[in-house]
Amino acid sequence: HSDRSPIWPPGVQASLSHTDGAAALAVTRQPLCIGVDIESVMSPRTAEETAALLMSDQEEVRLRALPLPFSQAATLLFSLKESLYKALWPQLHQPMDFPQASLLExxxxxxxxxxxxxxxxxxxxxxxxxxxxxxxxxxxxxxxLLTCPAAGNKKPAASPFR
Known part of the structure; x- marks a missing residue:
């Protein structure tokens, strides 16, 4: 597409991501919004430097309480929000900023x-x-991986992440 998003065959919803030496593809024919993301874990320095851009104070507290190094937890948050953006973009065609969604748990x-x-x-x-x-x-x-019913479809789907 002109927005650089992939064009999938009719009836297919899909999402693609890649990082250093790895790629991920999630595909379904179910009426779902689908977003997949794969990220290399950011360095501790990058995690600290980007925290204010990626997360609210509450999210930072949640991430620091996880049994993970903060850099891995911050990468997880970044990737979750990227998957969300990729899932919603085909429905909305609206940009999304990191503060427009929060990690609850x-x-x-x-x-x-x-x-x-x-x-x-x-x-x-x-x-x-x-x-x-x-x-x-x-x-x-x-x-x-984030999936949710496409707008107008309220039927939840079985987890496609196996």
């Missing part, structure tokens, strides 16, 4: 997270909407 053992929209993008994606995501953590990479 992250269960490291289960690989699950909950985000909330802090901004109303549309009637279907309004402030207060909670979105669930899944993630995999590796020593040097973070992989995240």
């Amino acid at each position: 992250a269960d490291i053992a289960a690989g699950k997270a909950v985000l909330v929209l802090n901004h109303s993008f549309s009637a279907a994606f309004a402030a207060g909407m909670r979105l669930e995501a899944e993630f995999l953590l590796e020593a040097d990479r973070v992989l995240t």
